[in-house]
Amino acid sequence: MAADAEAVDDPTAGLPRMDDIVSLCARRGFIWQSSEIYGGINGFWDYGPLGVELKNNLKALWWQRVVRGRDDVEGLDSSIIAHPRTWEASGHVEHFSDPLVDCRACKKRMRADQLDDAGPCPARQGTSEHDWTPARNFNLMLKTFVGAQEDAAATAFLRAETCQSIFLDFKRVRESARQRLPFGIAQIGKAFRNEINPRNFTFRSREFEQAELEFFCHISEREKWFEHWLGERLAFHHELGLKETRLRVRPHRPDELAHYAHAAADIEFLFPFGWQEIEGVHDRGDWDLRRHSEFSGKDLTITDEETKERFHPCVIETSVGIDRSCLALLANAYEEEKLPDGETRALLRLPLAVAPVKVAVLPLAKKLAEPAQRIASELRRHWSVFYDESGNIGRRYRRQDEVGTPFCITYDFDSESDARVTVRERDSMTQERIPVDGLRAYLQDRLETAR
Numbered sequence: 001m002a003a004d005a006e007a008v009d010d011p012t013a014g015l016p017r018m019d020d021i022v023s024l025c026a027r028r029g030f031i032w033q034s035s036e037i038y039g040g041i042n043g044f045w046d047y048g049p050l051g052v053e054l055k056n057n058l059k060a061l062w063w064q065r066v067v068r069g070r071d072d073v074e075g076l077d078s079s080i081i082a083h084p085r086t087w088e089a090s091g092h093v094e095h096f097s098d099p100l101v102d103c104r105a106c107k108k109r110m111r112a113d114q115l116d117d118a119g120p121c122p123a124r125q126g127t128s129e130h131d132w133t134p135a136r137n138f139n140l141m142l143k144t145f146v147g148a149q150e151d152a153a154a155t156a157f158l159r160a161e162t163c164q165s166i167f168l169d170f171k172r173v174r175e176s177a178r179q180r181l182p183f184g185i186a187q188i189g190k191a192f193r194n195e196i197n198p199r200n201f202t203f204r205s206r207e208f209e210q211a212e213l214e215f216f217c218h219i220s221e222r223e224k225w226f227e228h229w230l231g232e233r234l235a236f237h238h239e240l241g242l243k244e245t246r247l248r249v250r251p252h253r254p255d256e257l258a259h260y261a262h263a264a265a266d267i268e269f270l271f272p273f274g275w276q277e278i279e280g281v282h283d284r285g286d287w288d289l290r291r292h293s294e295f296s297g298k299d300l301t302i303t304d305e306e307t308k309e310r311f312h313p314c315v316i317e318t319s320v321g322i323d324r325s326c327l328a329l330l331a332n333a334y335e336e337e338k339l340p341d342g343e344t345r346a347l348l349r350l351p352l353a354v355a356p357v358k359v360a361v362l363p364l365a366k367k368l369a370e371p372a373q374r375i376a377s378e379l380r381r382h383w384s385v386f387y388d389e390s391g392n393i394g395r396r397y398r399r400q401d402e403v404g405t406p407f408c409i410t411y412d413f414d415s416e417s418d419a420r421v422t423v424r425e426r427d428s429m430t431q432e433r434i435p436v437d438g439l440r441a442y443l444q445d446r447l448e449t450a451r
């Protein structure tokens with residue numbers, strides 16, 4: 001009775017298992033642990049041939065929707081290491097920490113709010129409970145040294161969020177791009193956090209990518225732009241095909257707001273390990289510009305030409321983790337489907353816009369390689385194409401289904417006489433005969449509308 005009730009209440013019941021997704025990712029070249037041959041390094045991941053395509057497609061779509069597709073947002077690509085004063089001004093040196101505890105018996109180190117994951121203590125026979133120290137703050141910024149000295153004066157930080165350089169460059173970008181309020185600055189790049197317990201595959205890593213937008217407006221318009229950007233970002237995740245039932249918005253309670261935030265909402269996705277944040281939308285007020293003005297001594301205010309009011313603009317931020325978003329895409333797309341012949345196929349129902357390979361070209365026999373390769377090279381000028389002539393055709397289709405390739409083109413013996421090929425669609429598995437010289441238009445029709 002209790003077990004049944006638990007199953008009904010568990011929102012992850014029926015979702016694919018993380019182990020299957022992790023195993024597919026490594027086996028098929030999406031993502032695996034960094035430095036694998038040395039036993040791996042906790043919290044760091046490598047994206048293989050298919051993973052990097054998926055990630056690049058996601059970043060390109062974000063850039064199109066947030067930067068290129070609008071005339072009120074400018075792009076930026078700043079350095080990862082900024083002047084160390086940046087992180088004093090931003091509040092990270094003082095506030096960016098998690099509560100840490102150590103077990104006095106087995107020396108295990110855990111985040112104090114994640115002790116349920118600690119498991120039994122191997123050093124305390126009889127009780128097997130850990131003997132935790134009181135919690136103390138552990139700063140999450142990763143340190144390095146710049147230049148030939150390794151002392152306090154040479155200490156610098158790998159950025160913990162990409163947005164701080166946007167504030168440092170605010171004036172430059174505004175003036176060079178001749179922007180007026182309201183407008184935004186966006187960038188995509190690596191961020192680093194020395195997480196105490198990296199976990200759930202790429203979900204919580206020590207090195208990850210963020211795509212952030214800082215949108216500057218007058219404080220009187222803060223609610224309007226907060227709602228606007230929350231709506232835009234939700235629409236983006238819907239466009240990526242994330243299922244309605246697996247997406248939700250969770251406003252922050254006042255007691256959980258970050259030190260810079262006036263208001264915030266998380267966009268959460270239902271992963272196999274539960275509801276978790278993939279993106280944050282924050283009203284940062286004038287915290288960052290005001291603090292950087294104070295710490296640098298440079299004026300980062302704006303003067304309203306009509307009213308002559310001088311002020312630090314209010315900032316509405318959207319911050320999505322590219323790695324978390326990729327993981328959500330994979331977890332959302334992964335399915336094991338029973339076929340009428342009793343077999344099961346694993347497939348990734350990835351949206352066309354982000355699928356790593358758009359088209360696979362498969363000659364039915366090795367003898368047909370030459371004309372099939374000609375088709376592949378022609379299509380490769382437009383899309384990412386995979387050519388495969390080994391194994392039986394059913395198995396080759398399955399291999400493509402498993403990595404989310406939307407279209408497979410088979411060149412068979414009839415193609416030699418009728419100049420047509422079979423195009424098989426991934427999700428429905430329907431097949432159509434298409435003239436070779438109409439292939440490009442056929443695919444363009446389907447792939448371009450997905451942009």
Ligand code: GAP
Nearest residue numbers: 161163203204205208278279280319320321324
């Ligand atoms: N500039 C605001 C900021 O960084 P955040 O909520 O700390 O806000 C934003 O991070 C997003 O960055 C998160 O929603 C998440 O997608 C991603 N992120 C944060 N920490 C991460 C980690 N350790 N591993 C992977 N992604 C992370």
